[in-house]
Amino acid sequence: MSIAIDFNHVVKKYGDQAVIPGLSIKVKEGEFFTLLGPSGCGKTTLLRMVAGFNSIEGGEIKFDEKVMNDVKPSKRNIGMVFQNYAIFPHLSVKKNIAFGLENRKTPKAEIERRVDEILRIVQIEKFKDRLPENLSGGQQQRVALARAIVINPDVLLMDEPLSNLDAKLRIELRNAIRKIQKEVGITTVYVTHDQEEAMAVSDRIAVMKDGYIQHAGTPQNIYHRPANLFVSSFIGRSNILNATLFATNDKTEIVIHDKHRVVLTNIRQELIKSTKTNVQVCVRPEEFLFTSDTNGLKGKVQRSSFLGLNTNYFIELESGETVEVIQESDIDTLIPEGSVVYLKLNQAKVNVFNEDGSVNLTEGVKNDAAGEVQSEVNNVAI
CATH class of the missing domain: 2.40.50 (OB fold (Dihydrolipoamide Acetyltransferase, E2P))
Known part of the structure; x- marks a missing residue:
């Protein structure tokens, strides 16, 4: 069962310091909602408040209409995936996944059925009898994800789950997480500092700074029409x-x-x-356009980087400022360093603050x- 999460003027303090001064937002039922921001912005603190690991000094957190402020973590029916996997090294994959069900005194036949089903969903059936030491980092994280989901939680919480993986594996696993979340339809709150990761997996993103949500919306709207600089x-x-x-x-x-x-x-x-x-x-780098009009912004090409589909140009303007310009790569032509160029803006896409x-x-x-x-x-x- 999926639920909505309502943050209503939530306050978190450490001593006299309010790290979250009064935050309000609603996470929709079945939504993949990401908390994104730099270190120290309050995103992990907020996630731990949802889990019940951190106290709440003001406001309310509701699961649907139920206030959760004083509910023990063990009574919140949440699944949690941590940065460091936190799976048991002495238990097999299957035993790790079954652990939460066994604690809940689930009948043995039901445990077998649900573990087999989640092994299929996260695509690690062939590793079910292995110990964690014989798994890759990505496989271990799939075990952690399966263990969190198999108990049928109301909410899935994920705290920087991909930060320990290499770049290629992060892309592979973030796509898998998105697919799995949609398949099981569970309300998910995901914490990351990686903006590309957030854009790839989220239905909505909340960008945080200093304990406040600066902008909450779809990845497309946040990218094209950010609320502030x-x-x-x-x-x-x-x-x-x-x-x-x-x-x-x-x-x-x-x-x-x-x-x-x-x-x-x-x-x-x-x-x-x-x-x-x-x-x-x-002006995003792709929102600059080269022009032959000498009334455009005049500059000189300092250097370029050919990246296959696109080429990145770094151009020093007459003001001394350097801007980055991304253009689709031409099959034959690369603008030489030192060339004088003129730029115009894509008026429909630039943002003015x-x-x-x-x-x-x-x-x-x-x-x-x-x-x-x-x-x-x-x-x-x-």
């Missing part, structure tokens, strides 16, 4: 340029480096209270986060 810089790669925004009755345009003018039709006019204001413009970067002024931001950050977005005007 922190989110933009944390998810994917970003070129940040200082600019001036001019707003009149008939048009809105930004001016970069006092001469490159870009007309924008997707600025949130309700936030613009001045005809001229300083802004920051976020207010001067301190706290608010995206571009239309299309969809932020499910509740609390102070969202209130700031709704109330700001420039």
Whole structure:
């Protein structure tokens, strides 16, 4: 059975320090929900509060309509997968997976049926009689995942489960985790600091900083329309340029480096209270386009990296800033180092932030986060 998880003004303190000052968000039934952020942002602390390993100093965590604040971890019916696998070295794969069912006094025939089924789902049937020391890291993590799921928990919690694996295995296993989660349909809260991993597996992502959710939404919306400059810089790669925004009755345009003018039709006019204001413009590397128009941003190619499908160019602008530009690789042509080039922006995709970067002024931001950050977005005007 899957459930929804409701965080209602949740507070976590260590002494007088509030590491989570008052967080509110709802995880939907059956959703793969990822907590993403840098070290120390509060994501693992929040996960441990769901598990019951950390106390709650304010607010409520609900499983559906049941308040879980004071419920013991053993009574929460959760499955948990840790970074270090935490499987028993002296038990076979099958015995490891059956452990939780045996503790619950499940009938032997039912244990056999459910263990065999989960072995098939996580694709480790042929290893069922092996000891963990004879398994690879990826196989051990599949055992840990199977053990967490086989008890039919209401919630699956995963704390950096792939961080100990090499890059190729991480990609393989994250795809397997996503497939397995959809097959069993369990509500999952997943913690990672790896933004690519979060984008690959999640239905929704909550980007955290300093105990607050800065932006919660689909991977697509967070990438293309980040709520603020922190989110933009944390998810994917970003070129940040200082600019001036001019707003009149008939048009809105930004001016970069006092001469490159870009007309924008997707600025949130309700936030613009001045005809001229300083802004920051976020341009993803793929949102720069080479042009023959000498009115574009002038620069010189410093170096390039051919990566197969794409080529990454690093270009020094006249201002002295270096920007990264990603272009689809041409079969014959690579722009030589030292070449003078001109760049234009893909106006529909760039994001414009207010001067301190706290608010995206571009239309299309969809932020499910509740609390102070969202209130700031709704109330700001420039």
